Amino acid sequence: MMSQKPVYLTPEGRDRLREELEYLCTVRRPQVAAYIQLAKEGGDIMENAGYDDAKNEQAFVEGRIATLEAMLKNSVLIEEPGPSEVVVLGSWVKVAEEDGQDAQEQAYRVLGWAEVDPANGLISNESPLGQTLLGHRAGEEVTVQTPDGVRRFKILEIR
Secondary structure (H helix, E strand, O other), X not given: OOOOOOEEEOHHHXXXXXXXXXXXXXXXXXXXXXXXXXXXXXXXXXXXXXXXXXXXHHHHHHHHHHHHHHHHXXXXXXXXXXXXXXXXXXXXXXXXXXOOOOOEEEEEEEEOHHHOEHHHOEEXXXXXXXXXXXXXXXXXXXXXXXXXXXXXXXXXXXX
C-alpha cells in the first residue's frame, strides 16, 4: 500500500500525471487487453510467450495506473511562490558551491519528489540540498551532508 504522505506537484506536473493516467486508461489498457486476447487465440497459454509478455505488460500498466491514481489523490498543489525572502517549495534558487577554488553557480527549483529532474535543475524538497535550502535567505551559506561528503553553498538569489 502506498504511503498517504502528500505528493507536492506544480499545476504542470499534475497535468502531466493526469495525461499519463488518461493515456494508460484509454489507450494502453485496451491495447494490452487486445494483445492478451490475441495470445489466448494462439493456443495453449501454458507455453505461450506472447501471452506471458502481454500479462506482464498488463501488470505493469495496472500498477502504474494505481500509482498515478494514488499520487493524484494525495497531491498538494504548489503554486508559483512569487517574491519570497526565504526558499519555499516552488522557489528557484541560484547558489554558488564553495569548493575552495572558484565558486560554481547553479540554479535549482525545489519541488516535490514526483517532479525531480536534476539534469534540468529540478530537485526534491526531500533531497539533502533541497531540504537544507528550505527556509534560508539569499546571502546565507548552507552546509549539506551528501553521499559524497559535506558540501557548502552560498545562496545568491531566490525567485
